[in-house]
Amino acid sequence: MSTKVATLELASELRVALMRLTRRLRAERVDQGVTLTQISVLGALDRHGAMNLAQLAAQERVQPPSMTRTTAALEEAGLVDRSADPNDRRHTVFQLSAQGRQFLREDRRRREAWLADRLDELTTEERVLLHDVAPLLDRLAQS
């Protein structure tokens, strides 16, 4: 089936492009000391409010031990607060600290500087294309 072949080729092209761009992005972390993964968690807490570790791990599609590391780093940096859920003390609830909120606010102006600069060089059509494709990529990641 030629449709299937096209799909396999597309999968290959797409994956290679994704890897290269992700690698490039990781090299461009703007703020030393706060990684892209950590910023992603801060953004999730900002969008969805306080969450426990399992919820954060599910949201970010990582295993709990990976999230333990990320939240530990964020807590040490003073960007999130942790508290035990009074109803079930096995749950650890994380939320943005005032400093974390401030970080996101400041970061919003300068983050993604490299990618934004590249996007500015694109045509309007290309930006529309990327805008349309972002939620699709996210859906693929969560399927």
Added chain:
Amino acid sequence: MSTKVATLELASELRVALMRLTRRLRAERVDQGVTLTQISVLGALDRHGAMNLAQLAAQERVQPPSMTRTTAALEEAGLVDRSADPNDRRHTVFQLSAQGRQFLREDRRRREAWLADRLDELTTEERVLLHDVAPLLDRLAQS
């Protein structure tokens, strides 16, 4: 400027989506023992023929020491051959071995299985979108 704000938001959405999907893809490596990064290098050697280490590193947008690791793993797996360039013995030329070529041939049928399955669930329009965006992502990675 609202255009600039939109660009920053787009950069953020796009980056988060890229990270999640890349993470998901890395978790789905089909063939145990050969990683996605290694397959990417095999593909580059297949497309562009023999290359030295610096050329491979530039092609994959990594630093030379990173590529040294990758080629060492591929050589140990018997998937690439190395030889000294007779004209300049500082250059190490890498090429696909017969086994590496065979690996790519077999892999072509089964690789990207997870992503291909997901892509098959998409509409034709969505696949067209991804097909159009793949080279754009690659261009961004190389800019």
Added chain:
DNA sequence: TATTGTTATACTCTATAACTATA
């Protein structure tokens, strides 16, 4: 001296397995 590639070292991100605390 300059260039190519490797080695030494370290950090990020991820995972699985085993453990602790709580329910």
Added chain:
DNA sequence: TATAGTTATAGAGTATAACAATA
């Protein structure tokens, strides 16, 4: 027993700095 989270351990992928071999 079952669940939530942490710790221990490991491996892939990346980087910079220092080095060896070759030009």
